Amino acid sequence: MTTPLLSLQGLTKAYPGVVANDNVSFDIGEGEVHALLGENGAGKSTLVKMIYGLVKPDSGRMLLRGQPFAPPEPRAARADGIAMVFQHFSLFDALNVAENIALGMEDPPPMGSLASRIREVSETYGLPLDPYRTVGDLSAGERQRVEIIRCLLQDPKLLIMDEPTSVLTPQEVEILFETLKKLRSEGTSILYISHKLEEIRTLCDHATILRLGKNVGECVPAETSARDMAELMVGSALQTPERASRAFGEVALDIIGLSVPSPTEFGTSLRNVHLTVRKGEVLGIGGVAGNGQDELLGVLSGEILTEADAVKMAGQPVGRLGPTARRRLGLLSAPEERLGHAAAPDMSLTENALLTGSVRENLENRGFLKWAEARSFAERIIEAFDVRTPGPENAARSLSGGNLQKFVIGREVLQNPEVLVVNQPTWGVDAAAAAAIRQAILDLASKGAAVVCISQDLDELMEISDSFAALNEGRLSTPRPTAGLTVEEIGLMLGGAHGMEVAHV
C-alpha cells in the first residue's frame, strides 16, 4: 500500500468536561475526496482544527507523507500544503476580491499580477470571479469562491472544506462539485465535512464517520445507502418524519402585496410578497439566507409592523399588532438566530420559556410572574423535546446549538399555535434532532395548524412542505405544490440571480 497523504493516529483532545476526540485514526490518500461525517458535537471541527494547527492534540500523532506533522499554528499547516475553507467566511465586505485575498497571504504579489493569477485560477477551475468586485456585493456562493481561490493560490496538497454547500443553491453546488472533481483529478486531496449524505455519496471516495468523538466506522459512500450512513452517524435507527395525509382547512394566514423596506442598512427589502397558508398546510420557503428571510419572519412575528391589511390571520388584519398581541391570536414564530434573538444567551431556560410563553401559557398574573409555572413549562419543553440539559436553571448559552434549537422550537410548538412561522428550524442541528423537529412540525400541521417553514435546506423543505415558494432578493415566487417539483425547477424558482453561470471546465 502506498503512503497516504495524511495519516491520523490515535488523536485525542479533551476539553474541560468533554472529550472532543477520542483516539481517532484514519488515513487520507493522495487525490482522494475523503468525507468526514458526524452529528453536531461529534468532534469534526476539533479534528480539522488539529490538522490545520488551530488546536494541539493531547495525544496521538499525524504523519504527512510519512513525516511527523505537528503544525503549531495555521501558518505552519499552510506552509505544509494544508488549506481550509471555513463554514463562516472571513472576508471584508468593503474590500474587493483581490484585496481580500492579498490580506490572507504571507507576502502578496503586486495587485495587478495577483488579479491576473486570480483570473487564471478561477478560469482553470470553473469558478467565475472578477478580482475587482467588492465582496459586499457578492452572493454567498461567490464569497465561497473567494475563499476557495484564496486556498488554491497556495497550491495545496490537502483542501479541507467545512460544510461548504450549506449556503449554496443547487446550481452553485454543481459548480462547486465540478471544481472539486477537477482538483481531485490533479491529485489534490480533499477532506470534505458535511452531514448531507446524498452529496457525500455523489462526491466522496471514502468516508469516516465520527460519533461522540470516536471513529465509529468507515465506508465507501457510493456503495453504502444514505440511511446506513445516517444510522452509523446517529448510532441508532433513524426515524424519518411521517406525514399523515390531511385535508387543508380555511385560510389561516394571508399576506397581500406586502412591501417593507428593510429596517437595517444591510438587510433586504421585501417587495410585493403574496402568500396564503391554509390550516393544516406546511408552506416551505426556500432561498439563500440574506434574501429577505429575516425580514419576512419579522413581518410575521410582529417585530416589523406593516399596513394593517397586509398581514391577515383568518381574515383579521394583524399587520399593526406587536408580537404579544399576535401570540394571543395564536401566531407564533421561531427566528433563525438562536442566541440573542430566539433566546437570551445568559438567561436561564426558565426565563427563556417565559420569553414567548407568558401570554399563551398564562405565566403572568397582572404583570406578576408565576415562576413556578414558568419553570414547569420549561421542564415540559425539555421533557417533550428531549433537550439535553441538567435542568431549566441552566443558561441558554450552555446548551449545544441543536439542543437549544429543540428548546426554541419546542417552546412554540407546545403553545399550540394556530400559525407557526419557523426560520431555519434545523440549521446546525444533528440528524436525530432535525428529524425530531421536522416530525414535531408535521404533527402540528396534522393537528390543524398552518406552518410557514423558511429554510435553506431544500431536502428539508421537500420532506415536510406541501407547497413550495422561493424567496429571492425580497421577492417571493408563486407557491407551487411540492409534489412533483424537480430539483431543476426548484433551482429556477430560486431565482438564478446568483451563481447561474455554469462551470466551464
Place this chain on the structure above:
Amino acid sequence: MIVLEKRPQPSQAWSYATPVVAVLATMVFGGLLFAAMGKDPVEAIRTIFWEPLFGEFAFYYRPQLLVKGAPLVLIAIGLSLGFRAGIWNIGAEGQYIVGAICGAGVGLAFYPHEAWFIFPLMVIAGAFGGWIWAMIPAVLKVRFGTNEILVSLMLVYVAEQLLASMSLGLLKNPEGFGFPGSRNLQSYDSAHNAELITGTGMHWGVVAAFVAVIFSYVLLKRHMLGFHIRLTGEAPRAARFAGVNPARLILFCLGTSGALAGLAGLFEVSGPSGVVSIDFNVGYGFTAIIVAFLGRLHPVGILLAGGLMALTYIGGEIAQSQLGLPAAAIQVFQGMLLFFLLALDLLTNYRIRAARKEVA
C-alpha cells in the same frame, strides 16, 4: 502565559465574591499608596473603614452614614433599572437639582403657612421635577434617536445654571440680606424633612431609599416589566421578539430614574441641606453611577454599595482631618475601588487558566 477562558455559565460564587475581593484589593493597594505618601497605611485604612463605625466619635458619624448613603442609594436604584436595560442616564445630578428646586419651590410658595399637606406636596413636586428633566432626553431619544448619554449629561450643566439663577433670583431669601440662597427649610416646620428619630440620621429620604430597594427588588424578580428590563439589557433583539416596546421602556427607565433622583434632591434640600444655594449639589448624581455598578445593578448590592461609599466618604474626611491626607488621595482611593471591581468582574464570566506555552 495566562489565558482567559469563557465560562459556560456565569459563576454564581464569583458574582458574590468580586465585590469583597475588590474591597480587599483596594485596601492593599490603597495602603501602598498611603505608605508611599509617608503615612502609616494600617492607620489610614483603619481610619477610613473603622473610625466612622466603631471609633470614639462613631455616635456622630453613624447617622452621617445614613444621611450620605440614602441619596446615593435612592438615585442608584433608579439608574440601575435603566443600566440593566442598556439605557444610560448619566444626568442624575441634573435631575437631582431640578427635583430639589421644584420641591423647595412648592414648599416656599406656602411660606409661612403651616399645614400637614405641604411636605407631601413637596415630595410629589420633587419627583415630578426630576421626572420632567429626565423626560427631555427620553423623548428626544424616542422621537429623534438622540444619544441619551450626551443629552442627559449636558442637561446637568443646564440644571446647574438653573440652580444658580434660582438661588440668586426667584427663590432667594427675601430676608437674607442679599446673600444668595433660599430660606432655610429646616426652620419651616411644615416643609422640614426632619429626623424621624432624633440622633439617628433617619429621615424620610432614608425611608424612601429602603422602599425603593424593596420595590426595585420585587420589580426585577417578580414582575414582567422587570423581566423585560433585564431581557432588553441582555439581548435587545430577543426583547423585541418577546414583544417589548423599546420606546415605552426608555420612557419608563429614564422617567423612574429621574423621579428617584428628584426625590433624593428634595429630601436633601428639605433636610440635611435646608437651603437652595448655588453649591447645593455635591455630586451625588455622579457618585450614584459608581454605587449602581459597585452594587452590580442589584437592589441589595446597591444598598450595601451605598453604605460602603458613604463610609469611604466619611472615613476619607476623617483621614483628611486627622492624618492630613490630601483630598486627591482619597479620590484615588475611591477610584481604585471602582477599578478593581470592574476588573475583577471579568472573573464572573471568565476563568483564568495558566496555559503551558505551546511548543512548536
